[in-house]
Amino acid sequence: MPFTLSELATANSTDKDYLWTLNFGPQHPATHTTLRLILTLDGERVVNAIPDIGFLHSGFEKLSEDLSYNQYVTIVDRMNYISPLANEIAWHHTVEKLMEIELTPRCKYVRTILAELMRLHDHLLNVGTTGLDLGAFTVFLYAFQQRELIYDICEYASGQRFHSSYTRVGGMLYDVNLEWVNKVREFIKQFPKTHAEIHRLLTRNRIFIDRTKGIGVLTKEDAINYSVTGPLARASGVVRDLRKDEPYLAYPDLEFQVVCAKEGDCYARYLVRMQELLESVHIITQAIENIPGGPINVDPDGKAVLPTKTDVYRSIEGLIQHFEIMMPNRGFVPPVEELYAATESPNGELGFYIVSDGKPNAYRARTRPPSFIHFSVFPLMMKGHTLSDVVAVLGSLNIIAAELDR
Amino acid sequence: MTIEEQLVQKFGANAFEFSQFRDNHRAVVAIDCLLSVLTFLKNDAGFDQLSDITAVDYLDFPDAVDRFGVVYILLNTQTGERLIVKTFVNDPHPEVPSVFSLWRGADWLEREVFDMFGISFKGHPDLRRILMPEEFTAFPLRKDYPLRGRGERHNFPVITRAES
Numbered sequence: 001m002p003f004t005l006s007e008l009a010t011a012n013s014t015d016k017d018y019l020w021t022l023n024f025g026p027q028h029p030a031t032h033t034t035l036r037l038i039l040t041l042d043g044e045r046v047v048n049a050i051p052d053i054g055f056l057h058s059g060f061e062k063l064s065e066d067l068s069y070n071q072y073v074t075i076v077d078r079m080n081y082i083s084p085l086a087n088e089i090a091w092h093h094t095v096e097k098l099m100e101i102e103l104t105p106r107c108k109y110v111r112t113i114l115a116e117l118m119r120l121h122d123h124l125l126n127v128g129t130t131g132l133d134l135g136a137f138t139v140f141l142y143a144f145q146q147r148e149l150i151y152d153i154c155e156y157a158s159g160q161r162f163h164s165s166y167t168r169v170g171g172m173l174y175d176v177n178l179e180w181v182n183k184v185r186e187f188i189k190q191f192p193k194t195h196a197e198i199h200r201l202l203t204r205n206r207i208f209i210d211r212t213k214g215i216g217v218l219t220k221e222d223a224i225n226y227s228v229t230g231p232l233a234r235a236s237g238v239v240r241d242l243r244k245d246e247p248y249l250a251y252p253d254l255e256f257q258v259v260c261a262k263e264g265d266c267y268a269r270y271l272v273r274m275q276e277l278l279e280s281v282h283i284i285t286q287a288i289e290n291i292p293g294g295p296i297n298v299d300p301d302g303k304a305v306l307p308t309k310t311d312v313y314r315s316i317e318g319l320i321q322h323f324e325i326m327m328p329n330r331g332f333v334p335p336v337e338e339l340y341a342a343t344e345s346p347n348g349e350l351g352f353y354i355v356s357d358g359k360p361n362a363y364r365a366r367t368r369p370p371s372f373i374h375f376s377v378f379p380l381m382m383k384g385h386t387l388s389d390v391v392a393v394l395g396s397l398n399i400i401a402a403e404l405d406r
Numbered sequence: 407m408t409i410e411e412q413l414v415q416k417f418g419a420n421a422f423e424f425s426q427f428r429d430n431h432r433a434v435v436a437i438d439c440l441l442s443v444l445t446f447l448k449n450d451a452g453f454d455q456l457s458d459i460t461a462v463d464y465l466d467f468p469d470a471v472d473r474f475g476v477v478y479i480l481l482n483t484q485t486g487e488r489l490i491v492k493t494f495v496n497d498p499h500p501e502v503p504s505v506f507s508l509w510r511g512a513d514w515l516e517r518e519v520f521d522m523f524g525i526s527f528k529g530h531p532d533l534r535r536i537l538m539p540e541e542f543t544a545f546p547l548r549k550d551y552p553l554r555g556r557g558e559r560h561n562f563p564v565i566t567r568a569e570s
Binding site for chain 1: 427509518
């Protein structure tokens with residue numbers, strides 16, 4: 001995080017005294033979250049941009065060593081708080097892979113729908129705030145009105161609008177019902193109209209194109225070399241989507257396309273996100289009509305999943321199992337192993353590296369945070385652009401500081 | 407030819423300890439030949455993306471011999487193949503060679519491992535703390551660092567309005 005004055009002095013050495021330094025953030029409306037940039041400017045051109053991060057560091061990975069595999073989901077929620085359920089699904093995807101739990105088909109479909117709703121959620125925020133930063137305030141309102149509807153769907157399923165902590169090892173906290181299915185149906189029915197409105201407001205908007213086209217170009221080689229994933233990499237021509245390449249949940253059953261672009265500039269990233277919104281709607285449309293019946297949780301006899309409350313209160317086996325999982329000196333018995341698994345979160349590859357020593361909490365759980373990795377590319381993308389482009393590039397990267405600093 | 411066979415052909419069978427768990431393919435490499443193995447994987451075996459670098463402190467781990475494990479998660483974007491390369495380092499001066507020259511993405515990842523574990527990366531151009539404040543002296547993700555910290559939060563320097 002830190003910056004000493006001596007380093008700033010070398011960036012501003014005497015023979016280049018026409019350069020000046022601008023401090024951008026950590027409290028600035030366009031950063032949206034707490035991150036700081038130290039910009040070296042020649043007039044209005046950015047000569048060098050040095051990101052300074054760590055303002056929101058709160059030791060999530062240290063906490064993971066103290067909380068059980070179910071408890072840590074509440075912390076994972078707060079990493080990328082724009083799409084909390086996507087983080088939960090990624091976390092439990094890794095844990096279930098470690099414990100070799102095969103989810104029920106119903107759970108797979110519900111999680112897939114939720115993961116895609118989160119992709120809508122995240123991309124809508126990104127498109128909306130990019131518009132806001134570049135002067136298109138209306139887009140922001142349209143996008144956020146739709147996000148409210150997704151919040152309602154999350155609230156209906158889990159009881160929480162924002163940090164729903166909805167997934168559990170081997171299943172979900174509650175099952176969904178027909179009313180929820182109807183809510184999702186209604187949402188995806190009306191969503192394409194708003195999408196078309198946003199499309200009409202931005203895609204051929206002269207000001208928006210001037211502010212984004214050719215700005216912040218990331219080539220395919222750089223995208224791969226700098227570990228960039230997700231919509232950013234796809235906008236640079238890297239044809240890679242973990243939903244296709246390492247299929248998980250119900251994605252193998254569903255038909256969708258991987259959206260790519262070649263240009264790698266802010267406009268291409270906007271277009272990729274806009275098209276991914278439609279692909280997500282397409283996925284949800286297929287999945288919502290095909291949710292299989294049966295239980296949402298895996299068979300509780302496997303001693304990995306919490307029994308239902310009815311079982312806990314009405315049968316001795318259920319009570320014992322609840323006790324076995326919830327008591328501090330008992331709980332899950334994962335193998336003594338190490339494992340990396342990743343899912344395609346809205347922002348890119350969100351992976352976890354879990355080291356287990358056989359206890360109910362992880363010995364170490366490393367998060368591979370896409371925001372952190374994407375922000376390290378920022379100086380490269382910013383070179384030679386003007387100060388006003390900082391906002392456009394920052395918006396297109398979709399940096400979430402809570403995930404950046406963890 | 408699988409990647410394991412390629413590696414054995416190039417460096418000999420004694421250099422590696424291969425294992426597999428679920429779909430993870432892993433290779434444990436000694437610290438001396440780490441950089442040459444990673445260079446081979448990048449330039450000749452097509453592992454063009456470095457997904458992640460992380461470290462594990464095995465201080466309390468049952469039956470562990472070495473103190474730190476440094477983990478490189480590599481990805482071949484053409485084939486989708488992953489390989490996890492791991493090496494062990496020990497106190498008092500844990501140090502591994504930097505892979506910044508191979509993958510530019512290693513820049514911040516190595517800085518984070520340095521910040522959290524105190525493992526230094528030889529050859530990294532700008533190895534500074536990235537998340538913790540500059541005046542912080544400990545390495546928080548080491549197992550001998552307590553969960554609730556050592557009281558740093560209560561001793562942060564506070565700038566009053568009069569001083570500012």
